[in-house]
Amino acid sequence: MSERGQNFDDLKKLLKLKRHEVPPPGFFNQFSEEVVARIRAGESRNAHSLADRLNDQAPWLVSFLRLFEAKPGIVGGFATSLCLLMLFGVVLAERSETGPKNIFTAAADGQAAATAVETSATPQFAANTLPAEGGITISTNASLQPVATLFGQSAAASLFQPASFAPAH
Amino acid sequence: MSEAATMPDSNTPAGMLEADLVKRAQRGDLKAYDELVKRYQQRIYATLYHMTGNHEDANDLAQDAFIKAYAALKSFKGGSTFYTWLYRIAVNKTINFLKQRKNKYHLSLNDIDFNAEHDPDLMALISDKTPTRDVALAELQKKLNEALLKLSEPHRMVIVLHDVQDLSHDEIAEIMGCNIGTVRSRLFYARQQMQGHLTEYIKNV
Numbered sequence: 001m002s003e004r005g006q007n008f009d010d011l012k013k014l015l016k017l018k019r020h021e022v023p024p025p026g027f028f029n030q031f032s033e034e035v036v037a038r039i040r041a042g043e044s045r046n047a048h049s050l051a052d053r054l055n056d057q058a059p060w061l062v063s064f065l066r067l068f069e070a071k072p073g074i075v076g077g078f079a080t081s082l083c084l085l086m087l088f089g090v091v092l093a094e095r096s097e098t099g100p101k102n103i104f105t106a107a108a109d110g111q112a113a114a115t116a117v118e119t120s121a122t123p124q125f126a127a128n129t130l131p132a133e134g135g136i137t138i139s140t141n142a143s144l145q146p147v148a149t150l151f152g153q154s155a156a157a158s159l160f161q162p163a164s165f166a167p168a169h
Numbered sequence: 170m171s172e173a174a175t176m177p178d179s180n181t182p183a184g185m186l187e188a189d190l191v192k193r194a195q196r197g198d199l200k201a202y203d204e205l206v207k208r209y210q211q212r213i214y215a216t217l218y219h220m221t222g223n224h225e226d227a228n229d230l231a232q233d234a235f236i237k238a239y240a241a242l243k244s245f246k247g248g249s250t251f252y253t254w255l256y257r258i259a260v261n262k263t264i265n266f267l268k269q270r271k272n273k274y275h276l277s278l279n280d281i282d283f284n285a286e287h288d289p290d291l292m293a294l295i296s297d298k299t300p301t302r303d304v305a306l307a308e309l310q311k312k313l314n315e316a317l318l319k320l321s322e323p324h325r326m327v328i329v330l331h332d333v334q335d336l337s338h339d340e341i342a343e344i345m346g347c348n349i350g351t352v353r354s355r356l357f358y359a360r361q362q363m364q365g366h367l368t369e370y371i372k373n374v
Contacts, residue, residue, distance in 0.1 A: 018313065020284060032210060034232060
């Protein structure tokens with residue numbers, strides 16, 4: 001579509017008046033400051049709303065954290081107990097590295113004790129799970145995995161039977 | 170004044186290129202964004218003012234547009250100029266606002282600056298209407314704004330961007346998300362409508 005047959009010159013001249021309409025003096029001096037202030041206010045409101053959301057979704061966490069507000073004694077006690085717990089864990093881990101070896105050595109020395117365990121626990125379990133007729137039953141009871149293998153010991157010296165394959169009758 | 174004193178310092182936001190300001194603002198630098206607002210506030214405000222015919226609405230919409238643009242700044246990849254991208258946000262916001270407002274409008278017009286009374290084109294159009302220039306200009310201003318508000322939003326937007334803001338067809342097409350042919354046809358139709366509403370001021374209709 002074109003402007004053929006139409007003369008819009010006068011209209012364009014009239015519309016020039018729109019360019020002379022100006023906002024109150026000093027309006028643009030404040031404008032950018034107001035925009036930036038609103039952006040900053042929005043950012044801080046978002047930060048507050050995060051706390052509000054936490055309050056809604058995990059009120060127990062908020063009330064727990066509030067326990068520490070202006071209570072240095074509780075904070076210190078909590079931190080000390082955390083340290084002690086960590087220390088206890090480290091000591092326990094160090095002991096457990098040597099612990100199983102001693103147990104195993106003791107078990108090897110006292111053959112009777114080991115045999116008693118083998119005959120009383122595992123075969124009984126295997127017999128209970130044996131099918132009445134047909135099929136192969138695989139017993140892989142993970143809870144019976146020898147503790148010694150967890151600490152680098154050979155399975156041959158195990159106290160427990162690892163798995164049993166029972167042929168069908 | 171020496172040349173060094175007049176040259177903008179490229180280390181301050183005022184002396185920076187637009188692309189650098191945008192990058193800084195994308196990283197959360199509010200001083201850089203403040204400078205971007207200063208650069209475009211007059212054009213954005215003016216467009217929204219001409220669209221709404223209301224200073225307060227234009228102020229609110231312009232602020233909202235700049236705030237929305239800041240929030241969306243990370244999504245700005247530089248496919249268009251920042252200026253066009255900003256305009257698009259402001260225009261969409263204004264069109265949505267006007268659709269919600271429907272036909273209920275309240276004029277709150279700004280004052281006409283002193284230079285208007287010395288514009289020969291304007292004076293030629295109003296000289297034989299009323300004896301005093303300021304009264305004639307005020308009346309023309311009201312009629313002009315009312316005529317603009319009678320147009321649909323897309324037609325009003327095109328005539329404001331082209332005939333008042335002096336944007337090219339290409340820029341308007343990019344801002345409004347339509348092709349140049351649509352811009353031209355809308356402009357033609359909008360001018361026809363405006364002429365019909367302002368016959369008493371336009372001699373050769």
